[in-house]
Amino acid sequence: MTTLNNTTQDVRVCTKTVMDNIADPDITFDENGVCNYFYQYQDRVEKFFVGGEEGQRQMEEVFAKIREEGKNKKYDCITGVSGGVDSTYMVYLCKKYGLRPLVVHLDNGWNSEIANQNINNIIDKCGFDLHTHVIDWEEFRDLQLSFLKASVIDLELTSDHAIFAVIYGLAQKHGITYMLNGFNITTEGILPSAWRWFKYDWLNIRSIQKQFGSKKLKTFPHVSFGKKTYYEFVKKIQTVMPLNYIDYNKEEAKELISRELGWRDYGGKHFESIITRFYQGYILPEKFGVDKRKAHLSTLIASGQMTRDEALEELKQPIYDADMLEEDKEFVLKKFGFSEAEFEAVMNAPIKAHTDYPSYITKHYKYHEQIMKSISPATRLVKKALGIRRENKSY
Amino acid sequence: MQRARIIPILTVDNGKLVKTVKFKKPNYIGDPINAIKIFNDKMIDEIVILDITASKQGRKPNTDLIYEMASECFSPLGYGGGITSFEEAKKVFDQGVEKVIINSAIAGNASLLQEIADAYGSQSVVVSLDVKKPLFGGMRPCFRSASDVIKEDIVAFAQRMESAGAGELIVHNTDRDGTFSGLDRELTKSVASAVGIPVIACGGAHSVEDMNETISATGASAAAAGSIFVYKDRNPKSILISYPTPEDIISR
Numbered sequence: 001m002t003t004l005n006n007t008t009q010d011v012r013v014c015t016k017t018v019m020d021n022i023a024d025p026d027i028t029f030d031e032n033g034v035c036n037y038f039y040q041y042q043d044r045v046e047k048f049f050v051g052g053e054e055g056q057r058q059m060e061e062v063f064a065k066i067r068e069e070g071k072n073k074k075y076d077c078i079t080g081v082s083g084g085v086d087s088t089y090m091v092y093l094c095k096k097y098g099l100r101p102l103v104v105h106l107d108n109g110w111n112s113e114i115a116n117q118n119i120n121n122i123i124d125k126c127g128f129d130l131h132t133h134v135i136d137w138e139e140f141r142d143l144q145l146s147f148l149k150a151s152v153i154d155l156e157l158t159s160d161h162a163i164f165a166v167i168y169g170l171a172q173k174h175g176i177t178y179m180l181n182g183f184n185i186t187t188e189g190i191l192p193s194a195w196r197w198f199k200y201d202w203l204n205i206r207s208i209q210k211q212f213g214s215k216k217l218k219t220f221p222h223v224s225f226g227k228k229t230y231y232e233f234v235k236k237i238q239t240v241m242p243l244n245y246i247d248y249n250k251e252e253a254k255e256l257i258s259r260e261l262g263w264r265d266y267g268g269k270h271f272e273s274i275i276t277r278f279y280q281g282y283i284l285p286e287k288f289g290v291d292k293r294k295a296h297l298s299t300l301i302a303s304g305q306m307t308r309d310e311a312l313e314e315l316k317q318p319i320y321d322a323d324m325l326e327e328d329k330e331f332v333l334k335k336f337g338f339s340e341a342e343f344e345a346v347m348n349a350p351i352k353a354h355t356d357y358p359s360y361i362t363k364h365y366k367y368h369e370q371i372m373k374s375i376s377p378a379t380r381l382v383k384k385a386l387g388i389r390r391e392n393k394s395y
Numbered sequence: 396m397q398r399a400r401i402i403p404i405l406t407v408d409n410g411k412l413v414k415t416v417k418f419k420k421p422n423y424i425g426d427p428i429n430a431i432k433i434f435n436d437k438m439i440d441e442i443v444i445l446d447i448t449a450s451k452q453g454r455k456p457n458t459d460l461i462y463e464m465a466s467e468c469f470s471p472l473g474y475g476g477g478i479t480s481f482e483e484a485k486k487v488f489d490q491g492v493e494k495v496i497i498n499s500a501i502a503g504n505a506s507l508l509q510e511i512a513d514a515y516g517s518q519s520v521v522v523s524l525d526v527k528k529p530l531f532g533g534m535r536p537c538f539r540s541a542s543d544v545i546k547e548d549i550v551a552f553a554q555r556m557e558s559a560g561a562g563e564l565i566v567h568n569t570d571r572d573g574t575f576s577g578l579d580r581e582l583t584k585s586v587a588s589a590v591g592i593p594v595i596a597c598g599g600a601h602s603v604e605d606m607n608e609t610i611s612a613t614g615a616s617a618a619a620a621g622s623i624f625v626y627k628d629r630n631p632k633s634i635l636i637s638y639p640t641p642e643d644i645i646s647r
Contacts, residue, residue: 116433130630130635331432
């Protein structure tokens with residue numbers, strides 16, 4: 001296995017979680033051997049999580065507000081569905097609390113049959129309108145190949161960016177101001193920043209495509225920094241993360257959506273998409289030395305949904321079932337039009353940082369932060385005057 | 396008792412999966428390879444892929460694409476579009492396709508059917524009997540995705556195809572394509588009762604119940620549909636593959 005930095009130093013594992021110093025330059029440990037992510041998690045819970053009866057009350061309050069503000073509209077909110085646990089649970093909450101969401105699905109050409117059937121069942125049971133955005137596959141394949149050739153870590157940036165762009169666009173089109181997002185701290189709160197990239201970095205996507213792609217991105221759904229600002233501040237579209245209000249428990253959620261919505265489990269986290277499971281199960285560990293399960297399991301430990309021993313036991317299991325890996329690999333290579341040798345070349349190419357390519361982060365972010373700091377008292381006043389408020393527990 | 400065959404028909408335009416209404420207004424559905432993989436995982440009875448622009452644009456079958464699709468599909472696969480000669484049919488079979496579907500070529504060269512039947516067996520030769528009602532007169536056979544109509548009685552044409560070597564007929568009312576207005580039971584019945592080979596009802600299926608009922612009412616051995624298997628709740632904005640469970644399909 002090619003790993004980033006355990007060749008030069010000993011592997012050190014956090015004493016509270018299962019995070020370690022493999023492929024993560026940002027991890028630090030305190031005198032008790034507890035990693036920074038554990039404290040970061042607690043800090044996030046402190047800031048963004050409510051929970052308990054108070055959380056339930058606040059969530060219902062937000063839902064009541066969404067219903068009230070949207071009562072004369074066709075839809076009072078919008079939410080994405082992938083067929084995975086969190087998005088499915090989010091749709092379930094909409095049904096339970098009488099919201100009328102437009103449910104959006106992004107078809108990036110990698111849906112598994114399970115994801116497909118889960119969405120079918122969810123829509124049948126809830127009776128919501130489903131809008132599918134089918135990404136132009138030829139264009140998207142070219143973009144994903146560019147990301148592989150660019151040797152950057154976050155292949156999923158392409159799909160994640162697109163779904164945000166599609167949801168924003170539809171929200172604007174239908175006059176919807178609430179975007180419900182299934183992100184939640186209690187099962188997703190820990191994720192090293194070295195393992196992912198900023199999802200709104202359209203400049204990064206565009207630049208990587210320009211350098212490595214063979215097609216122009218003509219139809220790829222995207223949202224620039226300016227457009228996002230427009231959606232947020234002019235169209236007043238805001239993100240709400242209801243799962244951060246309540247004591248969201250993964251196992252209980254799975255049990256509930258299986259019973260209520262006929263949802264089927266597909267194994268690992270995000271394994272409903274074939275490219276995602278191949279990426280997380282093969283590309284990330286083999287090329288980048290990253291085992292994302294460590295972050296997922298550590299989050300569950302930190303939120304008390306699992307013990308450290310259970311997590312260590314689970315990490316002993318292979319990430320990927322060997323037969324499934326073979327089958328998926330063949331399928332992925334076929335979809336990409338890659339030969340075995342071309343794929344090997346990509347896997348063995350030296351790792352690059354997202355910032356090795358033009359990026360909003362390098363280009364604007366530092367200035368942006370400074371500017372925002374200096375003008376923040378003024379923007380607060382402007383926001384107040386415009387009536388922009390943030391209901392959400394987001395960050 | 397044998398279960399009625401319920402067949403998804405996927406239409407391809409230059410390598411892209413599309414769904415049309417009356418063969419016009421193509422709506423992009425996605426990557427055909429992934430769609431076939433999903434259908435295959437849903438344990439379909441059989442699947443049909445039609446390249447709807449090949450004949451119109453004078454293209455030969457895209458064998459690379461056919462190979463990629465066929466290798467994702469373990470159920471019987473029928474392919475149609477651009478097959479004009481025995482050599483082309485052979486190339487299509489070589490990609491792993493079980494049945495070739497002929498439409499435009501029969502207008503000029505009906506002996507092609509027998510040639511293929513002699514080599515591969517008549518069960519692997521399917522004629523897509525595309526039917527259209529012109530402004531005046533009765534139902535007529537048509538070709539090249541409903542743009543060329545000929546003056547021949549539809550039942551007589553069907554019988555002619557049977558004697559020319561066809562092993563199966565897709566009776567496709569093209570005026571109903573993508574309209575959800577229901578399968579044409581009258582047309583299906585008139586053809587099914589006049590020929591001895593299996594008939595597949597196609598064009599305008601409204602639901603799986605419609606397909607089931609058409610099969611029992613007309614003597615067809617199967618029914619095929621596109622839109623209801625790629626659109627959720629008959630909504631062209633809700634693109635989502637579906638296929639009935641065995642319990643939803645009648646036995647006959």
